[in-house]
Amino acid sequence: MAAPTPPKSTSEIRASFLDFFERRGCKVVPSSSLLPEDPSLLLANAGMNQFKQYYLGKKTMREIGAASCQKCIRTTDIDIIGSDGRHLSFFEMLGNFSFGGVTKEQACAWAYEFSTEVLKLAPHRLHFTIFDEDEEAHEIWRALGVSEDHISRLGAEDNFWAAGPTGPCGPCSEIYYDQGEAFGCGSPTCAPGCECDRYLEFWNLVFTRYDRQADGSMPELPHRNLDTGMGIERVAAIVQHASSNYEGDVLSGLIALGVEISGRAYDPLSYQGDSRSLRIIADHSRAATFMLADGIRPSNEGRGYVLRRLIRRAVMHGRLLGIEGAFLSRFARSVIETMGPHYSELIEHRDLVVSFLASEEERFFATIDNGSAFLEDALAGLARGDTLDGRVAFTLHDTFGFPIDLTIEIARDRGISIDEEGFDNAMTEQRERARAQVRDVAWSSFDSVWIGLADTISPTAFVGYDNYEAEARIVAIILEDRSVDAVEADQVAEIVLDRTPFFGERGGQIGDTGTLLRPDGGTAFVVERTEWRERILCSHVGRVGAERLSVGDTVIAQIDVARRERIRRNHTATHLLHAALRGVLGEHVAQEGSFVDDERLRFDFTHFSACTADQLAAVEDRVNDWIFEDLPVATDVMDLEEAKSSGALALFSEKYSSRVRVVSCGTASRELCGGTHAHTTSQLGIFKILSESSVGTNTRRIEAVSSAGARSFFRRRLALLDETAEKLRVRPEDVPARVSALERSLRETSDKLRRALVGDTSDAIDRAIGEAVDAGGYALVVARIDGLDPQDLRGAWDTIRKRSDGPVAAVLAGATSKRTPVLIAAGDEDAVHAGFDGAALIKRIAPKIAGGGGGRPAMAQAGGKETGGIDAALSMARTELLERR
Known part of the structure; x- marks a missing residue:
C-alpha cells in the first residue's frame, strides 16, 4: 500500500493537524474571535488564550485535551514586518492543549510523529532544544530516537515559559528545522537559537507545571498542563521548500497580486525597497481583513488603532510602489477566496470588509496630504546637507502613518538626511511603553470573587421570559467585593438567587428593577439594577430592607412590570x-x-x-x-x-x-x-x-x-408648537409661514445694519479712517466694529482700502453676531513693502482672545473664545506697529 501523500498546501496542513489530534482523543475547538474574552488582552495573540480558565483550573474538559487553529494578531514589532522572512502581524497558530490528560511523553511523541510521519520531514533535519535543567525532556527525546547532537540545552530566557512575574510557568521544548548551511551565518557555533535563518523553530511545547509565587517559590499546579503551538505559515514554508513565511502559498499569492497591481518586481532574497513594501501590503491586508470580519473597527485607540495603523501602513507602501487610488479591497477579496472555506466569517461579512477597507483608504488619502504638508513644512527650513530631526520623522510615522522609508526617500530627493538614531530612540520608547502595558497585566485579573462563585454555585436560572414573579432562594451575597453569609438592614449589596425573573443587563438591554419580598409580604430588598456576572450568575444590586438577609433565605422576586x-x-x-x-x-x-x-x-x-x-x-x-x-x-x-x-x-x-x-x-x-x-x-x-x-x-x-x-x-413636540403659535399670534399650521416672514425681515434689517457699518457711506469707517495714524510708510487704521461676521470685516477692509489716498493697513476686530471674537489684519501692497506683516501680527495678538489663526502678510485672520480680550488685542497691535516706525 502506497504511503499517504504529505500535506502541502496551508489548508491541507491545517486539516491534517486537526484530524491527527482528534483521532488521538482531543476535542477540535474552533478558533476564537480576535476579540478575546480575556480583559487583559487587546487582541487574541496565542492559541492558548481561549483555554486560560482551563489552565487555571476554573473549567474542566471531558476529553483528554484540545486542538485548534487559532487566528492571532501580534503587532508589538510591527515595524520589523517585511524586513525579514519571519515576522507577521497576522498568523495562524496550530495548537494542542491538555489540562492534565496528556503526559509529557505523549506530547513529545505526537509532535515527533506528526513532523516525521504526516509532514514527512526528514528526521536528520530536525533539532530539539530543551530547558537546560529539564532532564526529563532530554530522556524523552532520546527515547524517541533523537541523537544527542540534535538536542541543545538553552537557558530560561529561551526555554522556560512564564505568564508573568508570578503565576503558571514551566519548561518548554522547541523543534527546529535545519534549512542547510546555505541559509546559515557561517559561524562554527551556529545552532538552534542562532539569529540566522538556518534553523527555523516551528513547534514549541510548553509543559506548565508550576505556580510561581511572589517570593520566588514554585509549588506544583493541581495538574500538569500542556500547551503546544506551531505556526502554520512557518510549517507551510518548510514543507513547500520556501525560504520564508512569505514564500508559502497564501502570502506568496498576495505578493503576486501586489506585483500585478503595482508593476514592480519582487525579489524573495531582498528585504528592502519594493520587495519589503510588497510583503508589508500582503501581511497587513490579510490582518486587516480578519480584524474587520471579527467586528473590529478602525479608530484612534485600542485595537481599532492597531487596525487603522495596519491599513494606513499598507496604503503608504502602496504609494511607495506607485499605486494610485484604493487597492486594499482587491487584497481582501483574495484573502476571503483563499481562507474563507475554513473561516466562514470572512465569507459571511465579505461585503462589509470590502466596504470598510475602501472607505478607510479614501479617508486616509486626506491624511496623507496632511502628512505631506507637515513634512514639507519641516523640510522648508532645512538646506541641502542638513539633517531632519528624528522625532519629527517619528511624529510623521506615528501620527500621520508615514513609514520612515517614505520620509527618508522624500528627504533624500532634497539632499537632506534623517536623524535615524533619534527616530529609533523615539520608536524604542514607544515599544517599551507598549510592552510595559502588556507586562503589567497579571493573571490575577481573573481571580475575582465572581469567578470563585461561578465555580461553586450553579448558574442562575432565568425564568423571566414568561414570568414576572418567581419564588427563589438566596445562594450568595456580595458585600464590598466579598462573599458574605448575611447582610444587615439598609446595606447596599448584591444578591444572587438560584432562579430569577429579573433580566440582567446584556445585549444592549438594560436590566430590570423591582423588589425581593419576604414570604410574609414585607420588602426584603429593593433591586435598583440587575447585571450578569461571569455570564452565568445574575446579580441583583440594591439595598436591603428593614431586616437582615442571609444566604438560604427564600424570597419572592418581583420585577417592575410596567418598566x-x-x-x-x-x-x-x-x-x-x-x-x-x-x-x-x-x-x-x-x-x-x-x-x-x-x-x-x-x-x-x-x-x-x-x-x-x-x-x-x-x-x-x-x-x-x-x-x-x-x-x-x-x-x-x-x-x-x-x-x-x-x-x-x-x-x-x-x-x-x-x-x-x-x-x-x-x-x-x-x-x-x-x-x-x-x-x-x-x-x-x-x-x-x-x-x-x-x-x-x-x-x-x-x-x-x-x-x-x-x-x-x-x-411635548405638539406643546412646543402650540406655545410657538401663541407667541407668534397665528394658528399652528401657519407657524412656518410666519417664521419665514420674520426671517426675511431679519435679513433685511441685518443688511441695512451691515451697509451702515461697512458700506461706502459708513460712519464707523469714516471715524476709523479719520483716526488713522502714521505707522511709517503707511497709514494705520485700528478699529473695533461689533456685530459683523469675518466676511463683513473683510468687506470693511475693502472699503477702507478704496477710500484711502495712500498706502494703508488696518487691524479690525469685533464680536460677531454669534458673540465670538474675530480679528483681521490686512494691508495693501505698499504697506506690506513698508514692513506690515498681517500674519506675524495675528499670531502675536490672537492669544488675547484665547484663539489662533494665520494667513499672509497682506491678509490674516484669527478667531477665539474670549470677547473680553478684543480691546487688549487691538491695543497690543497699535503699540507694536507704532513702535516699529
Missing part, C-alpha cells in the same frame, strides 16, 4: 430598525451596538455617510408599516449553526453558546437575541426617529422612541 413592558417594546423596535436600515441603505449595514431602556432606544450601525432626510423617512415609514401590520413576534431555540443557516442575523462582538434564541418579527426581521420582546409588533404603537449622527469612522447612530416614549415625544 419591563416599555423596555421590551423598545427592544423589538431595534430589530425592526435594523431590518429597515438594511432594506433602505443596503446589506452592508451591520449592528455595531445598541442600548435599550424604558424611555428610548439607541442603535449604532455600519454605514459610510450620513443618512439623508429621505432615507430616514423611508426607514421610519418601513418600521411603522410593520408595526401596523401587527406581525407576530416569535422566539425559537435552536443550534447556533442551524440558526445562522436559517438566515438569522448575528452580532460581530457577541459570544454565543451552542444553543441560541432566534427572535422573528413575522418575515420582516430574524435575529439571534437573548433579550425580551413584545408579543406582536402592534404593541409598539408608533415609532419615531429622534436623531441620526456619527459616532466614529463609518459608524452612525440613530436614537428613537416607540410606545410610551413616542407618545411622550409627540405630546
